[in-house]
Amino acid sequence: VxxxxxxxxxxxxxxxxxxxxxxxxxxxxxxxxxxxxxxxxxxxxxxxxxxxxxxxxxxxxxxxxxxxxxxxxxxxxxxLLVVPLCLAGAPARKNSGRSMDLPGAALLTLTAMSFLVLIQSSALALSTPLVVATAAVLVLSAAGLTWRTRGSDSSFVPRALVAxxxxxxxxxxxxxxxxxxxxxxxxxxxxxxxxxxxxxxxxxxxxxxxxxxxxxxxxxxxxxxxxxxxxxxxxxxxxxxxxxxxxxxxxxxxxxxxxxxxxxxxxxxxxxxxxxxxxxxxxxxxxxxxxxxxxxxxxxxxxxxxxxxxxxxxxxxxxxxxxxxxxxxxxxxxxxxxxxxxxxx
CATH class of the missing domain: 1.20.1250.20 (MFS general substrate transporter like domains)
Structure with a gap:
């Protein structure tokens, strides 16, 4: 609509x-x-x-x-119509007990989004300042995500999984x-x-x-x-x-x-x-x-x-x-x- x-x-x-x-x-x-x-x-x-x-x-x-x-x-x-059927047969189990790493999730989202926008910049006809800004977001978010991943194994992207x-x-x-x-x-x-x-x-x-x-x-x-x-x-x-x-x-x-x-x-x-x-x-x-x-x-x-x-x-x-x-x-x-x-x- x-x-x-x-x-x-x-x-x-x-x-x-x-x-x-x-x-x-x-x-x-x-x-x-x-x-x-x-x-x-x-x-x-x-x-x-x-x-x-x-x-x-x-x-x-x-x-x-x-x-x-x-x-x-x-x-x-x-x-959505099939979700109730899936939940009915889903096994019950405990999670890891750790809280969600929201900053890590945000950094991963920014990294993925800016990367996809950047590689399509020519097709999207983005201006040079916008491309530079997108590249800066990509570098900063990727650096932050790398820092969080190396700093703790309970981050949104676990260190053990990356390795x-x-x-x-x-x-x-x-x-x-x-x-x-x-x-x-x-x-x-x-x-x-x-x-x-x-x-x-x-x-x-x-x-x-x-x-x-x-x-x-x-x-x-x-x-x-x-x-x-x-x-x-x-x-x-x-x-x-x-x-x-x-x-x-x-x-x-x-x-x-x-x-x-x-x-x-x-x-x-x-x-x-x-x-x-x-x-x-x-x-x-x-x-x-x-x-x-x-x-x-x-x-x-x-x-x-x-x-x-x-x-x-x-x-x-x-x-x-x-x-x-x-x-x-x-x-x-x-x-x-x-x-x-x-x-x-």
């Missing part, structure tokens, strides 16, 4: 905060299930993520074309996969609509097979996490995703574009399943929720970096070439996944 663009953007800020909290809570709840139920729960979690993410373009296109774009904006509110090699590798994998997916979802619809004359509805329909593939692979990943082969599946899917994006360097063929976006959804869902399973067995229960929240934040910042990179590169080269360059994101994720097995100490 926003009457103007200012109110609409302000509402999107609030909605983004809520969506981020929803995603973090979903990962934390999934990671908290008993070990004997994890493969089944992870499989369903990944399949749901794959289906909804891959069908989002079609749903948005249907509402925009047939009804109004305003309905498409409030689709995330549907997740945890498994957590850092999982973060790099998520950044690579999300960066590639966000870049693909920025570039692929534009290329199909602009260069090949497709409608938004056509793009959405052709992305649906990716939802099916992603659901199947995520269910497979949910079963494999009980052993030590989940990282191999993730690495293989990420490598295929990177190859499909890199093929755009030779031209933006329709099949390659659809394949690249579809593999991106598959890599996205498998990443969710594998990293959630990995952290659920690696992080102690009292710290698990916070760790999953930080991991989720890192993933989405990586996604923002991927889309911003594609947008910035498109100013000096073709959009298809920029998409091919961004293939480095999932390629790095694949290489790291090969080194991260279930038994990594």
């Amino acid at each position: 926003a009457p103007n663009l200012g109110v609409l953007v302000a509402g999107r800020f609030v909605q983004a905060a809520g969506s981020g909290a929803m995603a973090a809570c979903a990962m934390a709840l999934t990671a908290s299930v008993p070990p004997e139920r994890r493969p089944q729960v992870f499989a369903g979690f990944g399949a749901t993520m794959a289906i909804f993410s891959a069908s989002a373009t079609l749903a948005g296109g249907v509402f925009t074309e047939w009804v109004t774009w305003r309905i498409a904006l409030v689709l995330p509110a549907l997740s 945890d090699r498994v957590f850092l590798k999982a973060a790099v994998i998520g950044i690579g996969v999300y960066g590639g997916l966000f870049a693909a979802m920025y570039a692929v619809p534009q290329l199909l609509v602009r260069d090949h004359g497709w409608s938004v509805l056509s793009v959405g329909v052709w992305l649906l097979p990716g939802a099916v593939v992603g659901a199947v692979l995520s269910r497979l990943a949910g079963r494999l996490t009980a052993g030590d082969h989940g990282n191999r599946l993730l690495a293989a899917v990420s490598l295929a995703f990177a190859a499909a994006l890199a093929a755009a360097l030779a031209g933006s063929g329709v099949l390659l574009l659809i394949l690249g976006a579809s593999l991106g959804f598959s890599a996205f869902s498998v990443t969710q399943v594998f990293t959630t399973a990995l952290m659920s067995g690696h992080i102690e229960p009292a710290r698990r929720g916070g760790a999953m929240g930080l991991l989720n934040l890192t993933f989405f910042v990586g996604g923002g970096v991927g889309s911003a990179t594609a947008g910035a590169l498109a100013k000096s080269m073709s959009l298809a070439t920029a998409l091919g360059v961004v293939a480095l994101f999932p390629l790095i994720a694949a290489l790291v996944a090969f080194t991260l097995g279930r038994r990594t100490p």
Whole structure:
């Protein structure tokens, strides 16, 4: 019901905060299930993520074309309907007993926000003074966050977590996969609509097979996490995703574009399943929720970096070439996944 663009953007800020909290809570709840139920729960979690993410373009296109774009904006509110069902089955456990580090949370928020704004400064056409001010905020907030992290292990970003090699590798994998997916979802619809004359509805329909593939692979990943082969599946899917994006360097063929976006959804869902399973067995229960929240934040910042990179590169080269360059994101994720097995100490 926003009457103007200012109110609409302000509402999107609030909605983004809520969506981020929803995603973090979903990962934390999934990671908290008993070990004997994890493969089944992870499989369903990944399949749901794959289906909804891959069908989002079609749903948005249907509402925009047939009804109004305003309905498409409030689709995330549907997740509220499922919250009571999730809470009913959530395990009861004690938290760490420590109070929330609000200054640390504020510093982390400022660091992430200023970083994302700064890397998109060219696309946003920001003035030089504003860019300098944003850079200053980034440096100061990052320095403050580093100081708080080093000073205490009870900070919002725990020192032990930052030094945890498994957590850092999982973060790099998520950044690579999300960066590639966000870049693909920025570039692929534009290329199909602009260069090949497709409608938004056509793009959405052709992305649906990716939802099916992603659901199947995520269910497979949910079963494999009980052993030590989940990282191999993730690495293989990420490598295929990177190859499909890199093929755009030779031209933006329709099949390659659809394949690249579809593999991106598959890599996205498998990443969710594998990293959630990995952290659920690696992080102690009292710290698990916070760790999953930080991991989720890192993933989405990586996604923002991927889309911003594609947008910035498109100013000096073709959009298809920029998409091919961004293939480095999932390629790095694949290489790291090969080194991260279930038994990594």
